Amino acid sequence: QQQVKQSPQSLIVQKGGISIINCAYENTAFDYFPWYQQFPGKGPALLIAIRPDVSEKKEGRFTISFNKSAKQFSLHIMDSQPGDSATYFCAARRRAGAQKLVFGQGTRLTINP
Amino acid sequence: NAGVMQNPRHLVRRRGQEARLRCSPMKGHSHVYWYRQLPEEGLKFMVYLQKENIIDESGMPKERFSAEFPKEGPSILRIQQVVRGDSAAYFCASSPEGPQGGGYTFGSGTRLTVV
Numbered sequence: 001q002q003q004v005k006q007s008p009q010s011l012i013v014q015k016g017g018i019s020i021i022n023c024a025y026e027n028t029a030f031d032y033f034p035w036y037q038q039f040p041g042k043g044p045a046l047l048i049a050i051r052p053d054v055s056e057k058k059e060g061r062f063t064i065s066f067n068k069s070a071k072q073f074s075l076h077i078m079d080s081q082p083g084d085s086a087t088y089f090c091a092a093r094r095r096a097g098a099q100k101l102v103f104g105q106g107t108r109l110t111i112n113p
Numbered sequence: 114n115a116g117v118m119q120n121p122r123h124l125v126r127r128r129g130q131e132a133r134l135r136c137s138p139m140k141g142h143s144h145v146y147w148y149r150q151l152p153e154e155g156l157k158f159m160v161y162l163q164k165e166n167i168i169d170e171s172g173m174p175k176e177r178f179s180a181e182f183p184k185e186g187p188s189i190l191r192i193q194q195v196v197r198g199d200s201a202a203y204f205c206a207s208s209p210e211g212p213q214g215g216g217y218t219f220g221s222g223t224r225l226t227v228v
Binding site for chain 1: 117119144146148154155156157158161169204206208216217218219220221222
């Protein structure tokens with residue numbers, strides 16, 4: 001119930017294309033869903049986050065789509081650029097109690113020029 | 114406003130030695146979290162601390178690992194009698210006080226290599 005499942009494990013997209021990464025969860029007590037971007041040798045950096053009272057959030061080229069009934073959320077990167085090549089992690093946090101984030105397994109994204 | 118500071122960035126220890134990893138949270142953040150990342154894997158929760166208190170240590174191995182966040186000074190993750198399997202990147206994150214706080218801010222990590 002504490003797991004967040006992420007797919008695909010790796011993804012290759014051509015420059016200018018749309019990158020889509022999916023996550024699914026079981027625990028309905030989760031109420032905050034962030035995405036993190038990690039470059040090699042660096043710590044994860046918060047990219048964008050959503051709460052379950054909205055179905056979509058957009059920030060620049062990055063969009064989170066959230067489907068509460070299906071318990072799924074996804075990250076869309078529009079007009080993907082080589083600089084977007086990184087590992088992306090979805091995560092979820094419970095509504096109450098300890099605030100720890102539970103992370104997905106990660107997706108290694110490569111944008112080909 | 115400095116971010117989350119972790120040191121050292123790289124640490125090499127021989128089997129059986131002790132490893133001490135330090136984390137200074139962002140200014141104004143009183144919640145600290147430690148995560149471990151094995152090569153090509155995701156982030157695994159280890160422990161969540163507030164000043165002088167361990168809130169959740171459900172991800173900590175029962176032996177050899179301990180963590181503290183004293184009233185003064187950085188949070189410390191301590192690994193005693195290190196083994197090869199402890200080799201990983203250890204990340205610290207901090208967040209503001211309160212359940213309404215947003216996502217964590219991570220440090221750059223400490224890469225532990227056990228030889």
